[in-house]
Amino acid sequence: MAWSTRELAELANIKVSAIRHYHRIGLLKEPARQYNGYKKYGVLDLVRVLHIRRLADLGVPLSQVDELTDDRARAPDVLREIDAELALAIERIQRTRADIAAMLPDSASVDVPAGFEPIASRLSAADRALLHIYTQLYDDAAMSDLLQMMKTGVGSVDDDIEALPADADEATRQSLAKRLAPIIAESLNDYPWLSDPATHLLKSEQVTRETFIKAILELYNPAQLDVLKRGSTLAHEQVRAMREANEDAE
Template sequence: MAWSTRELADLAGTTVNTVRHYHRLGLLAQPDRTANGYKHYGIAHLVRLLRIRRLATLGVPLGDIALVAQGGDETPAALQAVDAQLTERIAELQRARADIAAILREGAPADSPRGFESVASRLSEADRSILHIYTRLYDQEALDDLRRMVEAEPSRSDDEFDALPADADEATRERLATELAPSLVQHLDDYPWLTDPTMHAARDDTVTQQTFVEAVVELYNAAQIDVLSRATRIAHERRGSEAAAGEPALDEGRDQFAEGERAEP
């Protein structure tokens, strides 16, 4: 009995394009053609195609199928490698399901940073964005602490900071910085590593610092950066510290923003 490409693909539960792809990879031999040019596949092609499909459904990469199909000494190791990859993939899928459950339960934005689903819906766009960046800069212990910080009930000052216009006047900036400082003092008391964030950096210190500065400049306006810098300075003064660990980065971010403003036509 002979089948056309479409008939073979249908019988094997796949598509014509897949059959053609296997031909291009050399996994499936080309069949003989009739006088009018039509391909005619036989039992041998069907069996070979079914075996290829079986290995593919097991997760064997197409590039390894020819080797695995030979059944040599390399086959067990190749299958064990596939099993390890599947184990990792299953873990990823389970984490994804847990994340989706948390997003639905908390009514959070679908792209909420992992672990921050419970608070994401009340954070500003800038805060959510910078948390995404933090997940790539800091280790899990630091991220857990950050989550606890933002889980605290937002204050009126937090809301005002989120809405602060870039041209906010001097009095508003100073007042808002003074109002925000106590919460920064509390954070520094509760999480001493904030005075030296490199303790929990997941990447090179220089990369972490540069990325942080660029993120602050990009995500917050000039007045917000100024308020953050002032509030940090006040917080460290209240704690009796002469040097604010987070302050240089904020000052640098403010200066970079100012340079960008001056450079605009």
Template sequence: MGWSTRQVASLAGTTVNTVRHYHRVGLLDVPDRASNGYKQYEVRHLVRLLRIRRLRDLGVPLERIEHVGGNGDPSSEALAAIDADLALSIERLQRARAEISAVMQGSSATDVPSGFEDVAARLSAPERALMLIYSQLYDEDAMADLRKMLETHRDDVTAEFDGLAPDADETQRRQLAEKYAPKVARSLAEYPWLSDPAEHLSQSPELAHETLFQSIVALYNPAQIDVLARASVIAQELLPKMADGRSE
């Protein structure tokens, strides 16, 4: 007399749905059915389930169980790969615990990417949001450059830009754009990839461009967006003069 699905699941410390899933992915053979049509699980099925559970408790993904010895014959190479993955997971968790501890002590922030904690206090809310978005678009080298830019970027012009009202008049926008443009030009001169970031993108250029556009529109008011557009045009005009100045 064998066990029903519910009984074998209970004996193995798992659920009926899990047993059925193991059948679907090919980890567990489907047993024969009794005359009443119900599956009849045998000792070999229970042992198989217990071995699978043992490997799952060790952190082995389902898709790797066959490679690490689901039938009791472990592969050292496969287990070494699993061990390496677990080591990386432990490292990530340790970093996360350290960051959470820093947040709890008030010396870190959760609304900026990892590595930007030291500059978080001087960033506006839109800038913090943008850094999080940038971290999903740019590679590590680009993010390191952005962090350097932020270390010294806060000044009166930045504060004026942050406080610009949505209904700022033409004169305010034009004057602020003229003051903001040199900052943009210096950044473009120091980090040329900003003009053509293709080599530093972790997403497709189309997706990155659309994401940046939508983010700017959502995070800044119309007057600020107008100032950014004007400042960018003026900055392009200033770039050659900056290049000439550095070459003299």
């Protein structure tokens, strides 16, 4: 019994191109040819192809097939390595499924980091962009704190800042800054690391500072930047005043 390349491929349930590839990389020896020049595959060729396919299905790289065939003692080590890689892949898939599950109930936006789905619809485009950047700058503990801040801090002030035109007048800017200041002050009190984030940084302080500055300069217009700066200044003044008052009371 002899099979052509096509017949062998059908028996092994693979493509003809796969058999040709096995020949090219030396995994499958060239068979004898019939009088008409066509390849003539036998039972041992079929077994070899099925063996290659079995190892490939297990995740063994084709470059290691001969090694495992020649040295069966190596098989457990290689399979353990593959199993570890599969475990990591499964973990990544499970995380992805969990993220998707969190997005589906509330039709949450897909352009926010994991965990922020419940408040995605309340975030401005700039907020969502900054959050993605923050994931590369701050550790998980900091991101968890940021989530809590945004749950309580997102509201009409954020909406008004987002809608603020670049040529907003002085009175509007100052009014917004005064409304923003108590929110920032509360966060500074509740999360002291905001004043000194060094222990929560994933990158150097210089890289973090430069990245943050570049981001806000591109994401906010001049009026919005002015409001954010004023609000931050007022918030720090409020925090200092409260701390001094507490010290005097003691």
